[in-house]
Amino acid sequence: MFDRLSDGFNNVFRKLSGQGSISEKNITDAMAEVRTALLEADVHYDVVKAFCDEVVADVLGREVTKSLKPGQEMIGIVHRRLVALLGGDPDADPQEALKTLGTDRGIMKVSPPPTVVMMCGLQGSGKTTTCGKLAAMLKKQGRKTMVCAADLQRPAAIEQLHTVVEHVNKQFTQGPTVLFHGEPDKAAEYGKAVNVAVKVCQRALDEARQQGVDVLILDTAGRLHVNDELMTELHLVNRAMMPHHIFLVVDAMTGQDAVNSAKAFHERLTVDGVILTKFDSDTRGGAALSVKQVTGAPIRYIGVGEKLDQIEPFHPERMAGRILGMGDVVSLVEKAQQEVSEEDAAKLSEKMARGEMTMDDFLSQLRTLRRMGSMKQLLGLLPGVGSMLKDADVDEGQLKRIEAMIQSMTAEERAHPKIIHAPRRRRIAEGSGSEQPAVGQLIKQFDAINKMAKSMAGAGGAGRIAAARQMASAGGMPGMGLPMMKTKGSTKQAKRGVKQRKKRKH
């Protein structure tokens, strides 16, 4: 996502950075490019126009043309404007972001429960899947959730939601079981079950109260914002249920019409949050940049994959950083925190300091890494790496192969990798379907990490440098040092990306 948009911005900044002094004309020319990039990203025309005008006004107002680092100043201005566009506070201290780690304004708690959450949106925007993701998220938070199938129109929508709920309960064992309310006998062909949905929702609410449910999620039928009858039905559900949250689910790949439908839903229902789905596509994110501006409703969550835990709270500041290729380290740290408890981390670092890390520890670390997301996703969060990765083909299988090798070792071998000699190496290679040299390399790197960790813990500065050297000579982190990345195009591209970062730091 946002790839092309990032490219557009980077081009402009690069051009401006390269010039010692810039004129007003340079700025307007650059903004013409930004404008095209935004329009091609499906950002709404009016939003683009306002955005570009504001940036130009800021630039002229601050007399950027007289600045010594015009490119740098431009980035700052554009970043501020982007944050505001995405619904954030541009004056927030970036250091503050670290304090908001793991926070999410979340789903409010009400007394008496349940909190009623109504989902709405166009057909195919991803409402049902998102219901499942929200339910999974709430379950993890320990809140008792019920999901109600209020989509009586689409064939098998009720079954779909039911299955999704079953999957949630099977995949996430932590937290209370998610309940399901559905009345398949009330389903009917398109347009024929209008108004039945209200009754179904009311019965779900009764049941939810009886069962002591904390959050009730209503999955309504997809509808076109131009279909009056169905919009009225939604209005009736709204009036009867008085939901605490109304989330509009929007496909991130929607074009210029995104704002029209969002506006129409907002006018009828006063939506209090937007959930953008399919963010893992290569959408250029126009909807994300337009919806907030036009409806005033903030983006609350983004869906980033087909798996039920692939939903993230939306942070405007972080997203603006990602768009401008500045990376998003805060999200990376947060992901790590979610997967590793402090206690485990402390235990492991102690073990490592004594040089006692085993292959099993290593394996569990690898698995943690994999749970955090695909390598490409993770690397994309590092500053400057995102643009380099654009054409790179990250070999996601590499970690899997290492895992296979470790799994082909005996318990003894895992605890004391030193005993692995040629015959054992051969057996491990055969067992894991890899080559002997690969096994050898793994062991060598493992050894290097262990040594490094020990000397790092023991020594001061000098020891650390030595340790780092040792690690570099062994080919870096296992997995990372192996040829994980194949660049499709020339390697020049990657190099250029690095240079670019360096330049900007001045």
Added chain:
Amino acid sequence: MGLFKSVVSKLRKGLDRTRETFVAGLRSMLVGRKLDEALIEELESRLIQSDVGVRTTTALITQIRADYKSGQLARGEDVLEFLKAELKSRWPEADRTLHFADAGPTVILVTGVNGAGKTTSIAKLCSQLRNEGRTVLLGACDTFRAGAVRQLEIWAERLGVEVVKGQQGGDPAAVAFDACSAAVSRGVDVLILDTAGRLHTQDPLMRQLTKIRSVATKKIEGAPHETLLVLDATAGQNALRQAEEFGKAAGVTGIFLAKLDGTAKGGIVVAIREATNIPVKFIGVGETPDDIEPFDPERFVEAMFAE
């Protein structure tokens, strides 16, 4: 002529929304006004907002501006006529009919991203083929999404056709294999394969599509005879990337543009035309199985600009 009229009126009804905001807007904007720089800018904004795309809009606007300066275009009405002619001329002659097998079952593979409207579009296609007197069999290769098979089954019950299905979570290529065998042994005319929605950025899933395709080819010669990509008409310029990626992985031969009734943006049809050579073969303009139209650019533009 009567038939033609009814088709146009239906098409117009489906496109009502498109006409209302895009073209009716254009009309009221242009008719009775003198062409000037301000009007040209308004027009640019309107074209962009209809998802025509930046490139096409820039080309159109450049042309209009030049013609305005040379005095060839002076009134808003002239611009309207110019747009109509220009848009029509953008579609070369192309084969927009469905390809059928010379003998044995015709296999139609249906693909698209999540939520594009594949299953509903299949119901429409199925209904049309049945009306033409052909026997149809459906293959439920979407073994991934919960309820997908059931959704197809419900449509099949309503339309009176049979479905070949596999296990939830099973190998879709295996279902394709079974469906092809069944199509041959039952001697049906057309087999339509429904596939799971997938984002074109997911390489492994795109490769799976290639596999489904080659299974069909192995089982029935020349299959799939038609590979349709279902695009959501409300999708923006990302639709072009989808067409490109699915074209590569599945050898798309035609586009089914779904949900055209819900959008103010008939313009994406133009953008698709500019970016790919894949012909739009059908458009979906409503929720019932009969809301399907063959795409005819001439008529499409006429309907869009009708009063």
